[in-house]
Amino acid sequence: MENRFWVVVPAAGSARRMGAAVPKQYLPLAGRTVIEWSLAPFLAHARTAGIVVVLSADDRRWPQTALAGDAKVVTTSGGAERMDSVLAGLRALQDRAAPEDWVLVHDAARPCLSATDLDRLLTELNDDAVGGLLAAPVVDTLKRAADGGRVSQTVPRENLWRALTPQMFRRDLLQRALDGVLARGIAVTDEAQAVEALGLQPKLVAGDADNIKVTLPEDLPRAERILQSRSAP
Numbered sequence: 001m002e003n004r005f006w007v008v009v010p011a012a013g014s015a016r017r018m019g020a021a022v023p024k025q026y027l028p029l030a031g032r033t034v035i036e037w038s039l040a041p042f043l044a045h046a047r048t049a050g051i052v053v054v055l056s057a058d059d060r061r062w063p064q065t066a067l068a069g070d071a072k073v074v075t076t077s078g079g080a081e082r083m084d085s086v087l088a089g090l091r092a093l094q095d096r097a098a099p100e101d102w103v104l105v106h107d108a109a110r111p112c113l114s115a116t117d118l119d120r121l122l123t124e125l126n127d128d129a130v131g132g133l134l135a136a137p138v139v140d141t142l143k144r145a146a147d148g149g150r151v152s153q154t155v156p157r158e159n160l161w162r163a164l165t166p167q168m169f170r171r172d173l174l175q176r177a178l179d180g181v182l183a184r185g186i187a188v189t190d191e192a193q194a195v196e197a198l199g200l201q202p203k204l205v206a207g208d209a210d211n212i213k214v215t216l217p218e219d220l221p222r223a224e225r226i227l228q229s230r231s232a233p
Helices: 034-043 082-093 115-125 171-183 191-196 219-231
Strands: 005-011 048-055 073-077 102-105 132-137 142-145 151-155 161-170 203-206
Touching: 005 034, 005 082, 034 048, 034 115, 034 219, 048 082, 073 082, 082 102, 082 171, 082 191, 102 171, 115 132, 115 161, 115 203, 132 191, 161 171, 161 191, 171 191
Parallel strands: 005 048, 005 102, 048 073, 132 203
Antiparallel strands: 102 161, 132 161, 142 151
């Protein structure tokens, strides 16, 4: 049975590495803002039950977006770190989503998620006992740096993947995982790492490497090229 799913989008971050005057999720991109592109695949999907966008407490830009009045989207305030914001999003779902409902966590600054990748994630994880994430196999040769910017080691790339989003877990499991690492003082950089701390093994679902995260200034024109290529005849 294909169940509905919920989405949590942490969007309380700043634009420090972008060097932009506004948070990167609100930068203009191909006629929309970055965050509007990031939410678009979920708003278009028939199985989306609802979306929680987790904002900074002083966010004044969200109400100006085209999605601020969308009936499927609600907002809540986030915290200092990513996992604080995801936990805030999960708490906002407690009265709406059942403990066993799927929750997909997606980066607000990842505007190039394709409908094909989203469907693949949902299909492959629909009956999975743990959950998992979109990821792309590492194809470049990896070097470990020593002092002075010299190569100390070539790292084998076999079995190495780049973690992407969405990352998809049951609401109750994800909340337990994040509460657990928070209580133990463990810093995690994604939701899968928190689930791993429970001794579980999330499933890797192959995703398109074009599902990039806008982090540096050069990422914005690259994202625009990707989006424009999909709309080209």
